[in-house]
Amino acid sequence: MILHGDGAKPIYIQIKEWLETEILSGKIKADQKIYSQYQLAEMYNINPATAAKGLNILAEETILYKKRGLGMFVSNEAREIILMKRKNTTLKNLVRDLVGEAKRLEVSEPALIEMIKIANSEEENK
Amino acid sequence: MNVIECNQLSKAYGKFDALNLLSFRIEENKITGLIGRNGAGKTTLLKIIAGYLKKSSGELRVFSEDPFNNLKLSANTIFVDDDMNFPPALTIRQLLQAAGTFYQNWDMDLALRLFDYFEFNPNQKHDNLSKGKRSTFNMIVGLAARCPITIFDEPTTGMDAAVRKDFYRALLKDYLAHPRTIILSSHLLNEMVEILEDILLIKNGEKYFQMSIADVKEFAIGISGQKQIVNEWITGKEILYKKSYTLGNTYVVVRNDLSEAELESAKRKGLEISPVAADDLCIYLTGDTKGGIDDVFDRG
Numbered sequence: 001m002i003l004h005g006d007g008a009k010p011i012y013i014q015i016k017e018w019l020e021t022e023i024l025s026g027k028i029k030a031d032q033k034i035y036s037q038y039q040l041a042e043m044y045n046i047n048p049a050t051a052a053k054g055l056n057i058l059a060e061e062t063i064l065y066k067k068r069g070l071g072m073f074v075s076n077e078a079r080e081i082i083l084m085k086r087k088n089t090t091l092k093n094l095v096r097d098l099v100g101e102a103k104r105l106e107v108s109e110p111a112l113i114e115m116i117k118i119a120n121s122e123e124e125n126k
Numbered sequence: 127m128n129v130i131e132c133n134q135l136s137k138a139y140g141k142f143d144a145l146n147l148l149s150f151r152i153e154e155n156k157i158t159g160l161i162g163r164n165g166a167g168k169t170t171l172l173k174i175i176a177g178y179l180k181k182s183s184g185e186l187r188v189f190s191e192d193p194f195n196n197l198k199l200s201a202n203t204i205f206v207d208d209d210m211n212f213p214p215a216l217t218i219r220q221l222l223q224a225a226g227t228f229y230q231n232w233d234m235d236l237a238l239r240l241f242d243y244f245e246f247n248p249n250q251k252h253d254n255l256s257k258g259k260r261s262t263f264n265m266i267v268g269l270a271a272r273c274p275i276t277i278f279d280e281p282t283t284g285m286d287a288a289v290r291k292d293f294y295r296a297l298l299k300d301y302l303a304h305p306r307t308i309i310l311s312s313h314l315l316n317e318m319v320e321i322l323e324d325i326l327l328i329k330n331g332e333k334y335f336q337m338s339i340a341d342v343k344e345f346a347i348g349i350s351g352q353k354q355i356v357n358e359w360i361t362g363k364e365i366l367y368k369k370s371y372t373l374g375n376t377y378v379v380v381r382n383d384l385s386e387a388e389l390e391s392a393k394r395k396g397l398e399i400s401p402v403a404a405d406d407l408c409i410y411l412t413g414d415t416k417g418g419i420d421d422v423f424d425r426g
Binding site for chain 1 (some may be wrong): 157295298299319322339340343403
């Protein structure tokens, strides 16, 4: 991942989302230890407090759990939580933006749905 | 634990108040960025903390002691700037040796590795170094000293872009391995913003705010769109900056204390909402006059 400085999302959100993607893709599995704030700071050249902020949000969302003195680990339900969250917020917002743009371009609802179908079959044939 | 406590600190040069009733605290092992425009009082403040200058009034405690004329603190503090003075008779390689005898935590191995990496000629004299090379050398001394209080005043002056990047990376890596209290001053906030934990913003010798970098980035929000719609939408809100563009478009920066509903309403009205970069925000907040450079040329 390449971090985007100012203008885009806050860095701690980018860190949090990157970790979520690592969990979703199965690179870090349930009950495995996640990177420490210091490792993340070193990897992404950021202040460890910024990295800690991203980790703490994931802990609040019970995607991670803390083991005292050992660090943070991926919870059993982590994947499930991330999937739900991405569907309910990220995907919903993307759809909202998509509909808004279609409206500005005067693309009708059936035409938009047709476009989605085409994109979907292209994706499946990859 | 607070390593620096500053209450109502003032410093006057004759009739000019460089610092005016400044109060703040700096916690142990944090990296703080000291930000302000030219002449805001950054260097004066840092030199008082380092014990180089005497305050006029107020209270300043560094590790619970007054830093002025304090030998114990001066062994535990390093102040790096452009004007660092070194004995002119010694070569830069000998200077590293000399620094090692003064600073208890001095890491000669790190100093020499950086010395080689930046391709210094050991027999050169400090006075003969180019501006960028001198900054780089001073930075090496500042890092290798590993002082509990490490202060860099405009450290990257004269360094080229690659060296600047290396400097901040080196600083962060050494900080991760050996945490210590670091204060960095620069007017180029952008280049160092990601390695900071806190920002202390001063304006005309007074504190404007001190907060975490995450809070700074969420402090304000930019709204742009059709002038009329923007003006309607911002009534009653605290405006931090405003700029008009051609074709009746306006960009306004307001305090980010808006509810989700307010943001939604802005979006529905076709206004564009964008985050405000930390360095832009600091420029807006420390501007002396409303408006900007355009107004100077705008003679109606």
